[in-house]
Amino acid sequence: MAFKRKETVIEATDLATITAEEAEKRIIAGVRKYATQEANWSRADANTPFLGHIIGMGIESSNLADITMSIERQFLTRRTRRVPVSPDGSEVRLDEGELGKLRILDGQDALAATPGLAVKMLMDLGHMAPDPAYLGKVVSFAYISVIGEGWKLNEALRKAMGRLEKLSGPEREEALANLRALTAQAKSYEALIADAAALAGQRRKSYEEEKAAHEALESELSMATAKLAGAAGGNDSARIASLRSEEAEIRTRLKMSAAKLRVSAEIASQAGNRSAAEAAKVAEIRGLLQETVRLAESC
Amino acid sequence: MLTETELRRLRRQEFWSHLLAYPTYAFIVLLARLKFRYRFQDLRRSREEVWSKLETHDGPVLWAANHLTMIDSFLLFWAVVPWRRVAGSRWLPWSTPEFRNYHRTGGWLKGPALRTLMYLCRAIPFLREGDDAVATRWRDAAFQKCVRILREGGSVFVYPEAGRSRSGWLDPNRPKDFLGRLALAAPGAKFLCLYFRGEHQAFATVAPRRREVFRLYADVVEAVEPGETTPRSVSERLFQVLGRLQERWFAGSALPKNCGGNDVVDLASPLHRERIDPETGEADPEWLERHLTEKERAYLEGQPPALRYAVFWKLFAAKEAAHKALAQGGVSTPIGAFPMLEVDLFRRKVVHRPTCTEVQVAFTDDDGEKVHCVAVLRGGSVGDEGTPGDVIWRVEKVPDGEAPGEFARGMLLDLIAESADDIPSPAVLALTEVDGIPRVLRGGRVRDWGVSLSHSGRFAACSFMIS
Structure with missing residues (x-):
């Protein structure tokens, strides 16, 4: 007997017949049961992260796949025809075909951290028509991370201040040293996010790290290929079979590494192009950090 | 015993490698410096450290180094042997690379x-795989060659770990x-112990990245101390x-040393039972595919139905814990990319598939109510039943009305303070995040304590490691 999902039956909607705002609302409603931070969920908008408790909906990592599957369950699309793109057919692309169930392929949801980014993903993959007006208000993945980090830092600073009030003597001195360090971290973070170019430079560094790892893997592949070329001249069929499987394994790893690299590349490029919506979010978190830093410095 | 032919070949290789030592050395150094732009930090200090101790020793030398890339031997040869010492044949080490890695490589x-x-770098081909007579004879001959070279006062280079460290940690x-x-087998020998690594070398690769900067530390110790009669006792000291x-x-690196992670899963959470049945073990195949690799799905399928639910969440907890340990070590995994990590519950390890980096895992709580997993990439050991x-770590129920994340953070600071005599109270500690990774502050300094936090349903958990 096939496993029967214990969930409410939802009538799926053709993505071509609804607006981006409607899709966003449905996505938010679909993840309600996984949201442990009810207050944030109830006022969620396009830019509310699914994960995290301070500004996010509080969805746990064990329900991450459920977010994507909830989106798949609610919508229909015409991009249903599977077209193989790799010689062994393991990789496919979805082309126009009959109206059917939405399928989000492996890795396609890597940046869908908010309802707005999930809608953007559907547009990018051709399941919905692009809506520039809607996309204009969606904060990119890069800035969702930046803003999330800012909130966490602000929270850490507030907690350190709260603890300080109850202490005296050497304990207070130590706690004060921690507060000073946190203040310095908050100030440098605030300065970093104020400058889009500096932020992009920092994200670019992470991308370069990923790229170096990817290149290392490419050299591993070329070594395996060279070994295979050398072995092809001999008659050791077991050795050739083992090298072929080694080569196939490296190709799989390379594919995964490329997926990782795409995420880093996207983040690096998004960090440098700050939209009005992102600028407003950055201004909000900067204001908050400045205020908390001011209070911390007066301790 | 070596045959006459084998001995003759060894002599011939020694002759040619000695005769062409300068061009070979120059080729290696020029390639490393000009093509790959590699550089050693403080090379003069490292060489002085080595040669001040080696110069007075006129017996054989066993080079023993950590192993992270396939060109480590060349780089160490460049780092340890200065130009003026290339002429001294006995200082040029022989090594035992895996024959299949180079003998039939390339067109x-x-x-x-x-x-x-x-050949010119004095490689003695070695065959690590195979238990048949030919492979055993091959290994024995390689060992005998090494012994012979050492007894004649020469040098042999061996990687004591026997291969590249998949965790990046010796x-x-x-x-x-x-x-x-x-x-x-070589009385009077000394160990030249070497630890070297590029500043960006987070895990094992074929070659270090271009423009890498290396740091080398070395020590020269007796190969056999009085009282050491077994290979294990010698190796134990050498590894120390x-x-x-x-x-x-x-201690001098920007790479964090202690990289650990943890994860707890509440097995009674209704949300965890949605797509996998705790009694029958039946699961939504699409959902499984989003979490598990093909090998893991086959493993799960092979479990008795009543155990599959718990096994699935063990696999999940191991992935999450490993993901946190890897992130601390600079190896990232995109959010939700669970199949990029592959768990082997039998060997208690998780492999980060894009990089092949391995993380050791252990389950501290597995009682039907919850599963808690700890993971270690480097900095220490995850332990086992005997050690x-x-x-x-600590796992506790979250008191009613408390935010689980908040509770986990408080619990971590309490645990650290309780575990260390020199920390008077948790009040002197603070938590922050650096690049999305939790870090503890003490005395205004970010500490390398490999902290990790987790919560799920009714439970919160935390872990840390100081080694």
Whole structure:
């Protein structure tokens, strides 16, 4: 007997017949049961992260796949025809075909951290028509991370201040040293996010790290290929079979590494192009950090 | 015993490698410096450290180094041997690379060129795989050649870990016997212990990245101390020496040393039972595919139905814990990319598939109510049934009305303060995040304590490691 999902039956909607705002609302409603931070969920908008408790909906990592599957369950699309793109057919692309169930392929949801980014993903993959007006208000993945980090830092600073009030003597001195360090971290973070170019430079560094790892893997592949070329001249069929499987394994790893690299590349490029919506979010978190830093410095 | 032919070949290789030592050395150094732009930090200090101790020793030398890339031997040759010492044949080390890694690699030009270079670099081909008579004879002959070279006062280079470290960490508590055997067979030898690594080398790769900057630490110790009669006792001491050099290396590095993670799963959470049935083990195949690799799905399928639910969440907790340990070590995994990590519950390890980096895992709580997993990439050991590891953890129920994340953070600071005599109270600690990774502050300094936090349903958990 096939496993029967214990969930409410939802009538799926053709993505071509609804607006981006409607899709966003449905996505938010679909993840309600996984949201442990009810207050944030109830006022969620396009830019509310699914994960995290301070500004996010509080969805746990064990329900991450459920977010994507909830989106798949609610919508229909015409991009249903599977077209193989790799010689062994393991990789496919979805082309126009009959109206059917939405399928989000492996890795396609890597940046869908908010309802707005999930809608953007559907547009990018051709399941919905692009809506520039809607996309204009969606904060990119890069800035969702930046803003999330800012909130966490602000929270850490507030907690350190709260603890300080109850202490005296050497304990207070130590706690004060921690507060000073946190203040310095908050100030440098605030300065970093104020400058889009500096932020992009920092994200670019992470991308370069990923790229170096990817290149290392490419050299591993070329070594395996060279070994295979050398072995092809001999008659050791077991050795050739083992090298072929080694080569196939490296190709799989390379594919995964490329997926990782795409995420880093996207983040690096998004960090440098700050939209009005992102600028407003950055201004909000900067204001908050400045205020908390001011209070911390007066301790 | 070596045959006459084998001995003759060994002599011939020694003759040619000595005769062409300068061009070979120049080729290696020029390639490393000009093509790959590699550089050693403080090379003069490293060489002085080595030669001040080696110069007074006129017996054989066993080089023992950590192993992270396939060109480590060339780089160490460049780092240890200065130009003026290349002429001294006995200082030029022989090594035992895996024959299959280079002997038939490449086409008509690259293949012979690589073989010639390896020949001139004094490679004694070694066959690590196979238990048949030919493979055993091959290994024995290689061992005998090494012994002979050492007894004649020469140098042999061996990687005591027997291969590239897949975690990027030399575990001092897991000695291998080969080097001990060699040392016992060559009286009067000394170990030249070397720990070297590029500043960006987070995990094992084929070659270091371009423009990499390396740091090398070395020590020269007796190969066999009085009272050491077994290969294991020799190797145990050697691994401890290498472990100390590794500590020195990390003390001067921007790479964090202690990289650990944890994860707890509440097995009674209704949300965890949605797509997998706790009684029958039946699961939504699409959902499984989003979490597990093909191998893991086959493993799960092979479990008795009543155990599948718990096994699935063990696999999940291991992935999450490993993901946190890897992130601390600079190895990232995109959010939700669960199949990029592959768990082997039998061998208690998780492999980060894009990089092949391995993380050791252990389950501290597995009682039907919850599963809690701790993971260690580097900095210490995760421990096993007989040996306690270096990770300290706690799992507790979240009191009603408390935010689980908040509770986990408080619990972590309490646990650290309780575990260390010099920390008077948790009030002197603070938590922050650096690049999305939780870090503890004490005295205004970010500490390398490999902290990790987790919560799920009714439970919160935390872990840390100081080694």
